[in-house]
Amino acid sequence: MPEYVQPDAVLVARSVAPDEALLAEYIAEMSRTSRFSNYGPLHEALRDVLQRSLLADRVCLFSSATAALVTALRALDVSGEVITTPFTFAATPHAITWAGAQPVFADIDRAALTLDPARVEAAITPRTTAIVAVHIYGMACDVAALEDIAARHRLHLVFDAAHAFGTCINGTPVHRWGDASVYSTHASKLFHTGEGGVLVCRDDVIAQRAERLQNFGLDTDGVPAEAGVNSKMSEIQAALGLSVLPNVAAERAARRLLAQAYLQSLSSIAGLKAFVLPAHVEHSLQYFAVRVSGAATRDGPTRRDATLNLLASHNIHARRYFYPLCSEFPHYRTLPSAQRGNLPNALSAAEEMLCLPFHGGVSVAAQSAIAKLLGLLDKLT
Ligand SMILES: Cc1ncc(COP(=O)(O)O)c(C=O)c1O
Incomplete structure (x- = not known):
């Protein structure tokens, strides 16, 4: 660590x-x-x-x-x-x-x-x-x-x-x-x-x-x-x-429960959307991603980044998977296909997606702390 x-x-x-x-x-x-x-x-x-x-x-x-x-x-x-x-x-x-x-x-x-x-x-x-x-x-x-x-x-x-x-x-x-x-x-x-x-x-x-x-x-x-x-x-x-x-089956079961708990507690938070897969797709349960939409504050961080920082200040470490976009890397950004106008959806995903802690070790106390902090989203702008 x-x-x-x-x-x-x-x-x-x-x-x-x-x-x-x-x-x-x-x-x-x-x-x-x-x-x-x-x-x-x-x-x-x-x-x-x-x-x-x-x-x-x-x-x-x-x-x-x-x-x-x-x-x-x-x-x-x-x-x-x-x-x-x-x-x-x-x-x-x-x-x-x-x-x-x-x-x-x-x-x-x-x-x-x-x-x-x-x-x-x-x-x-x-x-x-x-x-x-x-x-x-x-x-x-x-x-x-x-x-x-x-x-x-x-x-x-x-x-x-x-x-x-x-x-x-x-x-x-x-x-x-x-x-x-x-x-x-x-x-x-x-x-x-x-x-x-x-x-x-x-x-x-x-x-x-x-x-x-x-x-x-x-x-x-x-x-x-x-x-x-x-x-x-x-x-x-x-x-x-x-x-x-x-030990994989037990971890999967724990993550399935955690995903349900997250979905339940996050569903009513405005400006935050968790991903629900179509019924015909069974998920690997590798990540639990949410979309934090909303404009950047003037001269400040985006709403997603403000959320990331708020969680981090409580010792909860979400990750911005995947930011920056690969097309923004120095060795790719001069490619014609890397032009920002070509990739509007990818750009907004890179600015809005956040992966929450997602593993069998996320305690019930941590889950409720995360839900409580994300509930403060409205006050982050
Ligand atoms: C989308 C994607 N592709 C490839 C890799 C590379 O995997 P590895 O670390 O096993 O080389 C990763 C790593 O996490 C990944 O996220």
Whole structure:
């Protein structure tokens, strides 16, 4: 914990603790077998369990979701321009850049906060080779519309599903759409391996290529077939994941209750809107986001930022996911697609969205303190 955070701080996220006895067993096994990496037994056990629980055909485990995204894009041979959302974490456009392509930002839908399919279609040029869409906060993109566009224009479609472990549409996991999806298993995610990422591919050939690229480009005979990197998941990461898994259901249940409590206490606050997903989407419960609308005070912070500061002054630490927009970063802001007039919905989301503390450790006292402070919103202008 950073030293400026007081011990009783209510943080936006808390990592799910592993089953310590199980973790100790796995560590003992690693020492006994002397297997610490290179697709060892724990890596394979985690891959198996995820493959079964996610109902996925092909699962590749990575050292991080960022590495998995770069590798998936390389395995698909993307080049030229890749259309993506600016309302995401830096890893999304950075992965496109590291894969050797140029991100092209398209605006999001104001209500859904995910890529607006019409804006995606309008951004397609002869140089476009792929779309990278993000299931932001674990809410599902308009997968059918994006698949339709990708098919009609012969583009690859990759989903950054970093927040979406558990998100389903009509009972079907989100990775069933697109060529590839990448979940993050960073410590901040509900299911985690400390650091890590999970790539799910529809096509066996792409999955095999991604696995070769994550292992120096080595073929099965150990000879490099192409230039790869090393982004394999280690045994200690897999051990952590296997020991966190038994505690995921309880954390999900706690977050479901917390979401209900938030929805109930926040529903009557003017100028604040919590996200309620359509009935056919099951949420990953990764984040609880609210929209704090209202103009900035004269020369002062926006209403959202005033809310953030008020909570922080009571040792409650919400986060501005995702501010600033990726299109405002110094290395992207000169792109024609980064012009502010092109991205009005993304800009307002970056100025208004706030993620509240969302984990099993948010006590009832903290919940009521948050509700009480947010109830003061009207007085913040
Ligand atoms: C939308 C999004 N994509 C990608 C990533 C990168 O994940 P990782 O930290 O596992 O590389 C994150 C991290 O939180 C994210 O929020």
